[in-house]
Amino acid sequence: MTDFAQARRAMVNSQVRINDVTDYRIQDAMAELPREKFVPRSKQAKAYGDAEVEIGEGRFLLCPRDLAKLVQAADIKSTDLVLDIACGRGYTTALLARLAETVVGIDADAEMVARASERLNEVRADNAVVLEGDPRAGVPDQGPFDVIVIAGAVDEVPQALFDQLAEGGRLVTFVRNGPVGRATVFTKGQGSAIGERVVFDGTPTLVPGFEKERDFVF
Template identity: 45%
Template structure:
């Protein structure tokens, strides 16, 4: 399969028509081989416009949604970025081309191993893959200029919002009432939020809506 042609088709038919205009980000996406981050049996569909199942209830995010997350986060060259739920490391690899430092947090040991090996194999040196509970973030490495949650959540834990630097941006797909909406949270004094567009992104394990008790 011609992966380079598939990557160009993804950029031209999925990303640019959906308001991806940051040429620095487009160049980064063009350089990162998405097929290297999926199991061999999925490489033929690595560039389709949908979330790809990676096993254990986890997914690689739809290219357009991830790309818009990274674009709207306005990542600068000296930013420190926390990627929460990095799975095999694709999002971290793209973010690494934009940021100074990327810390990729993952709770599944096998995904940690695969992400570490793939990133090292591609020579991406400014990403550190860390194993830990997703909802806790990495407080001792913060605050972060940008936090990206690579999946949908019913709500954003305060523990993660507390790790945003002043002026920092947190991107996630927020599911309220069953509808997912790509949402940016910003810290400017307090925390503000803005909805960008609807997205049917799968929920990250551990971030589901908490059951309420009726007495």
């Protein structure tokens, strides 16, 4: 039987701390959250490995190193309102809930929304809620958000999500460039101005629905 508590400690020590994740809040949250409960039972033995874990058809939970570095890049404050896009089974939502004041997750898969809600209740993430809906559309009636997280790769970020950022708000995700995903922090300035900076590279799987729309050819 896998000792998940020991696996969590090993994950933080060998994948998170050594990769310049210096925010102790993130280290502590990842050391405490039972990652194995947020993946299918058949995948629990792989929950703490240094690779993505499949959580459903075409859906993956980011590897610990990439997720920790992405969340750290978002610079989440304890007073922030955060939106977790395509939240899947809720692990990222639960992690964000340890850092922010309130977290809203959204996913198009009703079964995953139900499982995420159950797990968030189990880990007592009382400041987080998961809604069923179109991740590309976000949750405009709940914003504006201080931080928006898309924990996977995208070809492009929908304008609707930028529109839901508060002034000074940050959106973090991996923008795909060929096989490589560039972890990027988008920051909203005055009006609709959006600045961006690349913080590191990774190879996460594309989030379904965030493929670049093909141009119509006559």
